[in-house]
Amino acid sequence: MRLIVNRVTSLFKSYSKEEKALIASIKMITGSKPFNLKPYQIATQHTSVAKALKKGFKESNERLEYLGDSVLGMVVAEYLFKRFPFKDEGFLTELRSRIVSRESLNNVARTIGVPQIVRFDRKRKTPNSHKSLYGNTLEALIGAIYLDKGFRHSRKFILKKLLLPHFDLEEIINTTKNYKSKLIEWSQKHSKSPTFEHIDTIDKGHYKEFIIEVKVDDEPIAKGHGLSKKKAEQDAAREACIILELEQ
Incomplete structure (x- = not known):
């Protein structure tokens, strides 16, 4: 109607x-x-x-x-x-x-x-x-x-x-971009230090979702989600690359 x-x-x-x-x-x-x-x-x-x-x-x-x-x-x-x-x-x-x-x-x-x-x-x-x-x-x-x-x-x-x-x-x-390598390469070029910290795990029943926070020189930049810590790190790095305008 x-x-x-x-x-x-x-x-x-x-x-x-x-x-x-x-x-x-x-x-x-x-x-x-x-x-x-x-x-x-x-x-x-x-x-x-x-x-x-x-x-x-x-x-x-x-x-x-x-x-x-x-x-x-x-x-x-x-x-x-x-x-x-x-x-x-x-x-x-x-x-x-x-x-x-x-x-x-x-x-x-x-x-x-x-x-x-x-x-x-x-x-x-x-x-x-x-x-x-x-x-x-x-x-x-x-x-x-x-x-x-x-x-x-x-x-x-x-x-x-x-x-x-x-x-x-x-x-x-x-095809999977290695955003973590891209972020690390940028950080080294600018004399900065990126770190990845596991901040939470969400139990979805049949699987777990990991949440990783990436920091640059101890400053929180972005968070990522994934079904493994490795994938969550890549997701966090991808978000960081976008925020830092390394990725369109």
């Missing part, structure tokens, strides 16, 4: 020039026009340009990013579960984490045109200010699609427009 109301409402609503441009961009990226433009407007609004509403709350894309992240993770998990029926949960978790990593989402977002629709304050530039801007916006866009058209349409967008065209699963499986 909600989808029908949104569809009917969109037929009679008049739009500004800016709104028409956003609608055209959304159609180009997703393959269809939005029924309700509002969630897409929020999805493309970074917190740096968001205006404060009541009680200081900013209507940025962060809440939609949270929602989209959950939808994306669910769809990718379901796809991998069916695609690899004889692989264990460790393999599936590792593969999913690489697909939905910030690096992967940033790259896909750039490819499909997200930089052309996201609004952010270009003057507020710090080393880590916008490092995940496009990937975060892509997740928010998924959240907007979910609110506008429901799970089935969101799933179709993720599979047809993101996962299948932009990810070679066999290549991902066979």
